[in-house]
Amino acid sequence: xxxxPLVSGSVKLGFVLLLGIAWYVSxxxxxxxxxxVPSFTATMQDLWTLLRDGVFWPDLRITLYELVVAFAIAxxxxxxVGYAVSRTRYTIKVFDPLFSSLYSVPTILLFPLFVLFxxxxxxxxxxxxxxxxxxxxxxxxxxxxxxxxxxxVKAARSMGxxxxxxxxxxxxxxxxxxVLGGLRIGMVSALLAILGTETIAAIGGLGxxxxxxxxxxxxxxxxxYTLLVLAIATALNSLVTALEGFARQRIA
Amino acid sequence: xxxxxxxxxSQSFGTAENPIVAxxxxxxxxxxxxxxxxxxxxxxxxxxxxxxxxxxxxASAGEVLIDGMPVRGPVxxxxxxxxxxxxxxxxxxxxxxxxxxxxxxGAPKAGREERAxxxxxxxxMSEFANHYPRQLSGGMKQRVxxxxxxxxxxxxxxxxxPFAALDEQTRMVLGEELSVLLAREGKTIxxxxxxxxxxxxxxxxxxxxxxxxxxxxxxxxxxxxxxxxRSFMTSEKLTSLRNQxxxxxxxxxxxxxxxxxxxxxxx
Numbered sequence: 001x002x003x004x005p006l007v008s009g010s011v012k013l014g015f016v017l018l019l020g021i022a023w024y025v026s027x028x029x030x031x032x033x034x035x036x037v038p039s040f041t042a043t044m045q046d047l048w049t050l051l052r053d054g055v056f057w058p059d060l061r062i063t064l065y066e067l068v069v070a071f072a073i074a075x076x077x078x079x080x081v082g083y084a085v086s087r088t089r090y091t092i093k094v095f096d097p098l099f100s101s102l103y104s105v106p107t108i109l110l111f112p113l114f115v116l117f118x119x120x121x122x123x124x125x126x127x128x129x130x131x132x133x134x135x136x137x138x139x140x141x142x143x144x145x146x147x148x149x150x151x152x153v154k155a156a157r158s159m160g161x162x163x164x165x166x167x168x169x170x171x172x173x174x175x176x177x178x179v180l181g182g183l184r185i186g187m188v189s190a191l192l193a194i195l196g197t198e199t200i201a202a203i204g205g206l207g208x209x210x211x212x213x214x215x216x217x218x219x220x221x222x223x224x225y226t227l228l229v230l231a232i233a234t235a236l237n238s239l240v241t242a243l244e245g246f247a248r249q250r251i252a
Numbered sequence: 253x254x255x256x257x258x259x260x261x262s263q264s265f266g267t268a269e270n271p272i273v274a275x276x277x278x279x280x281x282x283x284x285x286x287x288x289x290x291x292x293x294x295x296x297x298x299x300x301x302x303x304x305x306x307x308x309x310x311a312s313a314g315e316v317l318i319d320g321m322p323v324r325g326p327v328x329x330x331x332x333x334x335x336x337x338x339x340x341x342x343x344x345x346x347x348x349x350x351x352x353x354x355x356x357x358g359a360p361k362a363g364r365e366e367r368a369x370x371x372x373x374x375x376x377m378s379e380f381a382n383h384y385p386r387q388l389s390g391g392m393k394q395r396v397x398x399x400x401x402x403x404x405x406x407x408x409x410x411x412x413x414p415f416a417a418l419d420e421q422t423r424m425v426l427g428e429e430l431s432v433l434l435a436r437e438g439k440t441i442x443x444x445x446x447x448x449x450x451x452x453x454x455x456x457x458x459x460x461x462x463x464x465x466x467x468x469x470x471x472x473x474x475x476x477x478x479x480x481x482r483s484f485m486t487s488e489k490l491t492s493l494r495n496q497x498x499x500x501x502x503x504x505x506x507x508x509x510x511x512x513x514x515x516x517x518x519x
Contacts (some may be wrong), residue, residue: 049303151337156304157333158328158333159326159332159356160356165355169355173341173343174341190452
């Protein structure tokens with residue numbers, strides 16, 4: 001078992017390296033149109049300039065700001081609504097399928113409406129990110145709180161637990177593993193929605209920057225930005241996964 | 253004065269037109285310091301009655317009185333409940349689980365730790381105070397649950413098949429220990445079980461339920477002082493009482509099995 005993470009880690013690394021080599025070889029030998037797939041070296045040079053001069057900072061700040069606000073709205077609303085719904089079996093029966101079906105609707109179609117409401121700036125990205133992230137949070141909160149082990153709840157009740165104690169000492173810790181999973185999915189989908197909508201209609205942000213360079217046919221720079229975004233997204237995902245694992249360990 | 257008065261308690265589920273009667277007109281009078289076992293075929297309503305006594309379920313008709321006061325909900329200062337399944341929270345140690353129970357009960361904060369430790373000591377689990385439930389075996393978890401109930405220091409303890417999920421040897425040992433412990437503590441106990449031997453070994457009286465719709469068919473006294481020696485387990489008295497109970501239950505169990513298979517009643 002101890003060797004497993006090392007093995008899977010090197011397989012992952014090897015896969016990424018292989019992709020890089022394939023890219024390098026195909027662009028160096030002009031196997032692909034350099035306008036569509038820029039040369040590896042040109043991209044790395046642009047990435048270096050980008051990092052050295054720090055020109056990405058203003059756009060990164062915009063994207064992160066949108067993400068933080070959208071995620072905050074989604075988690076607060078999702079947890080509150082989830083808690084309210086999970087209070088009775090009737091409300092669970094009514095709202096759980098409702099939220100589930102709304103979750104499967106392509107809510108991205110609301111984006112033109114959000115642009116109309118909140119403008120081309122961060123407002124429409126936040127609205128989109130919050131909308132998309134809300135559903136996994138609310139659904140897992142309902143599932144977690146609604147399915148807290150009957151035995152634990154009954155035992156606490158027999159010992160005289162108040163509503164407040166029941167929530168903080170039993171329901172919340174019991175549902176945390178499920179809810180944390182929902183929060184992680186919410187955060188990842190918010191990032192996805194925000195970057196995606198930035199490429200559709202925006203005045204700033206990393207997604208917007210990528211489209212700008214694409215429009216200018218500056219594919220090396222576009223690829224450099226894309227790699228940067230990939231790195232940031234991976235880092236964010238590992239961070240929340242680590243946080244989730246840490247919290248789980250404290251509970252279970 | 254009676255500890256627990258059960259007055260023609262009935263319980264039915266389902267719709268008004270098509271009710272399923274789980275319990276019909278059960279009446280019992282349990283005196284202070286007595287250990288009463290409820291025994292009967294599956295689905296006869298013995299656990300339902302225990303839950304109604306505990307205030308965890310509401311009776312469709314009738315009432316339960318504790319020291320003359322009708323039960324309308326849990327009475328944590330007077331009654332503790334031991335569950336069949338593990339109800340220890342997995343994120344707290346054995347000791348902290350008991351402290352949490354005391355916090356729920358509203359016990360003064362100052363003495364909680366000492367009371368929790370004393371209760372663990374009573375069930376022989378002091379060494380495992382800082383173990384999490386997942387680090388304990390089924391029998392040990394059950395001991396901690398018993399300790400939690402004892403720590404609450406109530407006059408009454410209600411036990412819903414507390415040893416049912418354990419293996420035969422463990423449940424025999426725990427049963428013996430329970431007999432000793434309870435004789436010392438002088439608590440009023442109502443104990444639901446499937447095991448005839450366990451019922452006769454532990455109880456002062458055994459209430460036998462009929463098949464669904466469950467009602468109390470007979471109450472058999474055991475007349476043997478506590479704590480009961482291990483030799484009582486193999487005594488002729490226990491065996492003959494056990495056979496008597498088996499005779500009474502046999503027809504009821506058969507009726508339950510027939511009903512569940514959709515066979516007509518009768519022979």
